[in-house]
Amino acid sequence: MRIVIIDDSGLRATVLEEGLREAGYDDIHIVPPRGAFVARLERMAPDVVLMDLGSPSRDTLEEMLIVSRALAKPIAMFVDQSDDAMIGAAIDAGVSAYVVDGLRKERVKPVLELAVRRFNAFAKMQSELDEARTALSDRKIIDRAKSILMNQRSLSEQDAYALLRSAAMNQGKKIVEVAQALITASELLGGGL
Amino acid sequence: MTTSLRIAFLPLTDAAVLVAARERGFAEAEGIALDLVRTTSWATLRDRLVYGQVQAAHMLAPLAVAVTLGLSQQPAALAAPYKLNVNGNMLVMTCDFAAALEPDVAARLADPLGTAHDFAAAIGLWRRKPVIGVVHRFSSHAIMLRYWLASAGVDPDRDVVLRVLPPSLTVEAMQAGEIDGFIAGEPWGSAAVEAGLAEAVAIGERIWRRGVEKVLAFREAWAEENPDTVDRLLRALVRAAAWCDDTANHADLAGLLAAPAYVDQPADLIARALSGQIVARAGEAPIASPDFMLFAREATPFPWRSQALWIYSQLVRWGMVDHDPATVTKAAAVFRPDIFRRALADSDVPMPGASMKLEGAVGMPLAVGSRRGELTLGPDRFFDGRVFDPERIDEFLASFAPPR
Numbered sequence: 001m002r003i004v005i006i007d008d009s010g011l012r013a014t015v016l017e018e019g020l021r022e023a024g025y026d027d028i029h030i031v032p033p034r035g036a037f038v039a040r041l042e043r044m045a046p047d048v049v050l051m052d053l054g055s056p057s058r059d060t061l062e063e064m065l066i067v068s069r070a071l072a073k074p075i076a077m078f079v080d081q082s083d084d085a086m087i088g089a090a091i092d093a094g095v096s097a098y099v100v101d102g103l104r105k106e107r108v109k110p111v112l113e114l115a116v117r118r119f120n121a122f123a124k125m126q127s128e129l130d131e132a133r134t135a136l137s138d139r140k141i142i143d144r145a146k147s148i149l150m151n152q153r154s155l156s157e158q159d160a161y162a163l164l165r166s167a168a169m170n171q172g173k174k175i176v177e178v179a180q181a182l183i184t185a186s187e188l189l190g191g192g193l
Numbered sequence: 194m195t196t197s198l199r200i201a202f203l204p205l206t207d208a209a210v211l212v213a214a215r216e217r218g219f220a221e222a223e224g225i226a227l228d229l230v231r232t233t234s235w236a237t238l239r240d241r242l243v244y245g246q247v248q249a250a251h252m253l254a255p256l257a258v259a260v261t262l263g264l265s266q267q268p269a270a271l272a273a274p275y276k277l278n279v280n281g282n283m284l285v286m287t288c289d290f291a292a293a294l295e296p297d298v299a300a301r302l303a304d305p306l307g308t309a310h311d312f313a314a315a316i317g318l319w320r321r322k323p324v325i326g327v328v329h330r331f332s333s334h335a336i337m338l339r340y341w342l343a344s345a346g347v348d349p350d351r352d353v354v355l356r357v358l359p360p361s362l363t364v365e366a367m368q369a370g371e372i373d374g375f376i377a378g379e380p381w382g383s384a385a386v387e388a389g390l391a392e393a394v395a396i397g398e399r400i401w402r403r404g405v406e407k408v409l410a411f412r413e414a415w416a417e418e419n420p421d422t423v424d425r426l427l428r429a430l431v432r433a434a435a436w437c438d439d440t441a442n443h444a445d446l447a448g449l450l451a452a453p454a455y456v457d458q459p460a461d462l463i464a465r466a467l468s469g470q471i472v473a474r475a476g477e478a479p480i481a482s483p484d485f486m487l488f489a490r491e492a493t494p495f496p497w498r499s500q501a502l503w504i505y506s507q508l509v510r511w512g513m514v515d516h517d518p519a520t521v522t523k524a525a526a527v528f529r530p531d532i533f534r535r536a537l538a539d540s541d542v543p544m545p546g547a548s549m550k551l552e553g554a555v556g557m558p559l560a561v562g563s564r565r566g567e568l569t570l571g572p573d574r575f576f577d578g579r580v581f582d583p584e585r586i587d588e589f590l591a592s593f594a595p596p597r
Contacts, residue, residue, distance in 0.1 A: 035371070056359040058236035059329050062266070063357035066330065077240075077266045084244075091244055096236070 001103070002027040003111065004046040006037065008055060012122045016050065019118045023110065033057035038064040042071065048108060049075065049098040050115050053091060065098065073101040078112075086112065093119040138176040145179035148186050194224060196422050200409075201230045201238045202251035204361060204456045206379040206466045207278040207407050209446055210488055211251055214433035216449050222432075223425040231454065234359050235329045236266075242410060243269040248419075249426070251277060252410040255504045259331040261527050262514055272416045273408035273501075274532035275427055276494045277434075280404050281466055281486035282334050282397035283382035284341075286323075286374030287367065288474075291392040293318060298393060298473035299480045305399045305576040309345035312394065316352055319373070324354045326363050326375030334376040336507045337400050343593070344577050350511070367391060378406070379466035379486070380458050386475055387462060393473035398484050401553070403491075403573035405500040408528075416532065424536035431542050434489035443467045484571065491571045492543055496528035499549040499583040506586055510593055521586065543568035552581040 003025055007013035013030045020028050029044055031037050033055055041049070042064065051058060065075050075098045078087055086109070090097065093116040099108050142164065149160035164182070168175045198220075202208040208229075214220040215227040230247055232238040239260060242250040244267075257273045259265045286294075293315035294308060295301040301308050316323055327335040339349040349355060358366055360377045367375070367390045374391060375381070385391040397404050409430070416423050436442055447464035450456045456463060465471055466486045470479035487493045505524035509516045530548040537544065543566035553575040560569050575581075581589055 035369075053237050053240070054233065056233035056362055058234040059359055060357050062236050063330055087244055088246075091240060091246055096240065 001025065001047045001107065001111075002029070002044065003048045003050065004029045004031055004041060004044055006031050006033050006041070006049060006051040006055065006057070006061065008032060008052065009122075012052070012119070015122050016115060016118045019114050020111070023114055025111070033060070042068055045071065046075075047100045047103055048111055050111075051096050051098070052119075053094040053096045058096065061098070071100075075100050083109075089116050094123070095119050141176055141183065142179045145182045148182060152186075195226050196224060196425070197226045197228060198249065198422065198426065199228045199230055199247040200249045200251065201232045201241045201247040203232055203235065203238060203359075204458075205251075205381075205407075206450060206456060206463050207281045207486060208251050208455065209437045209450060209467070210277050210430055210434045211409075212449055212455055213437050213442075213446060214429050217433065217436060219429040219433040219436070220426070223429040225422070225425055225429060229455075233361055235332075239265060242271070242412065243267055245412070245415075248415060248422075249409055249411050251407055253329060253332045254405045254408045254500070255331040255333055255336055255508070256329060257408055257410045258501055258504050258508070258524050258527050259513075262508075262520060262523060264508075264514060265331060270413040271410045271527055272413040272529045272532065273410045273496055273527055274416070274423065274529040274536070275409040275430055276405065276496055276500075277407040277409055277430075277488070279406055279487045279493050280398040280402075280484060281378055281406055282337065282376055282404070283379065283393055283471070284325075284338060284374065284376040284395040285382045285385050285391035286325075286394045287391055288389070290315060290319060290323065290373055291394060294394060298477065302393060302396055302399060302471075302473060302480060302482075305341060305395050306344065308395060309341055309347075312342070313345040313347045313352075316347065321373075322352070322354050323373045324356050324371070326358050326366060326372040326377070327355050328360050328363075328377050329357060330513070331508075333397075333404060333406050333504075334378070336504065336511075337397055337404060338376045339511060340507065341395060341400050341576070364388060364390065380456065380462040383462045383465050383472065384458060386472055389475045393471065396471065396482060396485065398482055399576060401573070401575050402484065403487075403571055405504065408496065416529075420532075420535070423532060427533065427536035428540060431489065431494060431537060431540065434494060437467075438487065438489040440468065487571075492545055492568055494533070495545055496530050496533055497545075497548065497550055497552075498525045498528050498530060499552050499581070501525050501528040502549075502583040502586065503552050503581050506581065506589055509586075509590060516586075516590065525583075541566060549583050552583070553578075554580045 005013045005016055017028050031040055077098055095115045097112050146160040149155050164175050164178055168178045220227040238250050241247045257271045260269055261271050294311045342349045360381045363375045363377050363381045364385050366372045367385050447460040450463045451460040469482040469485040471482050472479050502525050508514045544564040546562035546564055555570050555573045558569050558571055
């Protein structure tokens with residue numbers, strides 16, 4: 001079974017490909033949705049196409065599926081329309097799957113399930129990474145604000161932080177927002193670091 | 194009690210009524226918490242609607258008909274009780290190609306018939322078969338482009354290449370030379386003009402003066418099961434639409450739409466379509482097109498069944514669906530004036546007395562029979578003067594030569 005993954009994110013495609021290979025599928029190709037990707041895809045004659053639901057190029061792909069004369073058999077979205085739970089899970093995970101006509105659903109289902117699991121795992125990884133990045137940049141902003149307070153008001157680090165925290169609580173804001181405001185104000189007043 | 198509703202949309206200026214309903218309190222006033230789900234392809238918007246991830250969608254009118262007829266992946270009966278706008282499309286072509294057309298852009302846009310013939314002549318001079326981007330096979334844009342090209346004897350399936358790509362990638366594809374022009378909803382045409390990549394060649398409003406564009410589509414079964422929610426949403430939308438049509442609000446509206454969560458393009462580009470001030474060539478003065486995009490006036494939101502049938506006639510014309518009586522009935526039933534009437538029964542919205550009309554028959558603003566209030570229909574002519582009689586589809590189809 002030839003599986004083509006159309007994905008903008010090289011990392012997500014790799015995560016999915018690894019999973020498929022571990023499960024014993026070995027005819028897997030990754031095609032980024034750029035330039036003449038539909039022509040490449042047509043030549044590959046895939047049995048299953050997996051595509052990120054968020055990709056703006058899905059309309060381009062579907063048009064190719066309608067007009068292509070190169071494809072021996074029609075390819076349509078999902079395979080077993082009666083399996084609503086599976087389709088719901090796929091859409092939630094952001095996976096769309098196009099399957100060649102005649103492929104038995106027992107053969108497609110494990111591929112789709114695996115894609116859903118891998119897409120979900122990737123999304124979780126991504127959001128953890130984003131959180132870590134945000135935490136790091138928040139920390140830097142708060143550190144800068146603290147050192148402004150320490151310099152200009154001769155406070156200890158602990159007191160500077162306490163001051164930021166109480167200002168945030170009084171204003172109903174996040175500490176990082178107060179810190180950012182302080183840095184901006186300090187820069188405008190020419191008293192930055 | 195507040196009802197939560199999820200509605201999918203594409204980043205386009207004509208999502209305005211939904212955005213205003215959420216951001217300016219019209220939905221809230223009807224007890225609806227609107228969650229607008231930004232989507233970047235029509236395929237994904239369709240799937241989210243068909244598989245129930247959203248309750249409604251900002252949908253290309255022909256796509257709503259096509260999904261119901263089973264022409265676009267999983268068939269699903271859709272109901273469109275409300276039109277979100279009429280008009281709003283623009284065909285732009287790369288400046289080199291446009292050089293073969295009437296140089297005075299105002300005259301070019303004012304004369305679609307002459308421009309179509311110039312366009313036909315320019316095809317043979319171009320370095321390749323012109324590649325024109327369309328946002329979807331089942332879009333009003335594609336259908337209008339086909340109609341316009343064919344009027345000058347151009348076969349859109351043979352003489353040009355129609356390439357499907359999402360509106361948000363059109364400008365990039367122009368830059369890369371992958372396409373020679375495109376027809377899309379605003380602000381994408383204006384963005385290509387502003388970037389100096391293209392010139393306006395035709396505007397939708399001049400091809401069909403009141404062209405059906407986006408509808409609010411529900412799954413039919415869901416709409417039947419939730420009449421109260423549908424009615425409240427429609428009442429919120431007519432008020433939002435009136436607000437969007439009011440020139441006093443255009444700057445505010447353009448600012449709302451410019452946000453990253455919505456269209457994510459500069460407010461001044463978005464404002465061009467809202468105010469009908471169309472810049473056809475970079476650096477030139479705007480051309481006044483007051484009917485460029487309509488939301489409320491002349492009962493714009495009313496889903497005339499004859500308009501669903503006009504769409505159907507074009508799908509048949511281009512071989513996308515076979516013509517038979519059962520399909521005619523199914524296509525006409527996608528537009529739901531009955532729901533519109535029910536929802537707005539107690540409002541002050543002028544209500545047309547009929548659900549079908551001749552399309553393309555009004556030359557001058559015309560006062561028509563209305564169950565309430567004054568209703569004036571704007572001119573709705575097609576540029577070629579044809580009139581579509583929904584009772585005589587066969588004759589209408591036969592009038593297009595050569596038969597396909």
